[in-house]
Amino acid sequence: MPKPPRIYERLTRPATSVASYKSLWLAADHLLIVSSTGYTEDYQRLQFSNVRGFFVIPSVRRLLWSIPWGIMALVSAGFLGTTLYSGQRPTVSGSFLAVSAVLLLWNHLLGPSCSVFVVTRVQTARLPSLVRRRKARRVLARLQPIIAGFQAGVAPAQEAAPASIPQDGTAGPPPIA
Numbered sequence: 001m002p003k004p005p006r007i008y009e010r011l012t013r014p015a016t017s018v019a020s021y022k023s024l025w026l027a028a029d030h031l032l033i034v035s036s037t038g039y040t041e042d043y044q045r046l047q048f049s050n051v052r053g054f055f056v057i058p059s060v061r062r063l064l065w066s067i068p069w070g071i072m073a074l075v076s077a078g079f080l081g082t083t084l085y086s087g088q089r090p091t092v093s094g095s096f097l098a099v100s101a102v103l104l105l106w107n108h109l110l111g112p113s114c115s116v117f118v119v120t121r122v123q124t125a126r127l128p129s130l131v132r133r134r135k136a137r138r139v140l141a142r143l144q145p146i147i148a149g150f151q152a153g154v155a156p157a158q159e160a161a162p163a164s165i166p167q168d169g170t171a172g173p174p175p176i177a
Contacts, residue, residue, distance in 0.1 A: 008032060011139050012129035022128040024139070029150065031118070031143075033127065048150040050120040054143075056136055061113035069107060072100035116140075 007027055014021035014036075025032040033044040076097035083090040116130040130136040 011142070012135065015129040015131060017128070024127055024129045026143075026146075033125065033129075035128075044125060046118055046120060046125060048147045050122070051147050051151075052119045052121065054140055055117040055119065056133070056140070057115045057117070059113045059115045059131070061131055062107060062110070065107045066104060069100050069104040073097060073104055076100055110134075 008025040009027075011024040011026050011031075014023040020035055020037045022033065022035045025034060029048055031046040031048075033046070035042040035044075076093050079093035080090045080097050083093050110132055112133045113131055114133045114136055116127040116136050118125050118127060127136075130139060
């Protein structure tokens with residue numbers, strides 16, 4: 001018996017939060033945001049014909065992760081210096097310093113953080129699994145031609161309201177950043 005065709009394609013790996021994880025899935029005519037606690041799942045469906053724009057806003061997530069790793073590295077470096085000064089082997093403090101330095105470097109190399117919102121006709125929804133700018137740009141670059149192609153054949157001219165009106169009074173296309 002042949003396998004049925006896949007309806008959804010995962011765009012992002014699950015992003016974890018305190019008690020749940022969220023991922024973003026692509027279908028032929030919509031995006032699906034899946035929020036799961038391991039016990040329950042919630043689904044939010046965003047039709048491509050209703051999408052008016054995306055907003056990518058800088059966030060402080062990168063800084064918030066850098067602070068604890070930086071503090072841990074500074075404290076570990078202090079203990080490492082004290083241990084070396086007393087002539088002992090700095091096994092524990094050296095291990096903590098190495099782990100915190102690697103995590104601090106990893107957080108820095110992941111790049112700037114952001115929050116991504118999609119605006120539809122009836123709501124503004126956050127895309128929770130897009131938290132770094134590089135990944136957001138990659139996913140939005142993939143979605144932009146799909147949404148533009150879908151809306152070109154579906155949305156009549158009188159339905160398309162401008163997302164923003166420039167100062168000169170002319171209406172532009174919806175913002176896709």
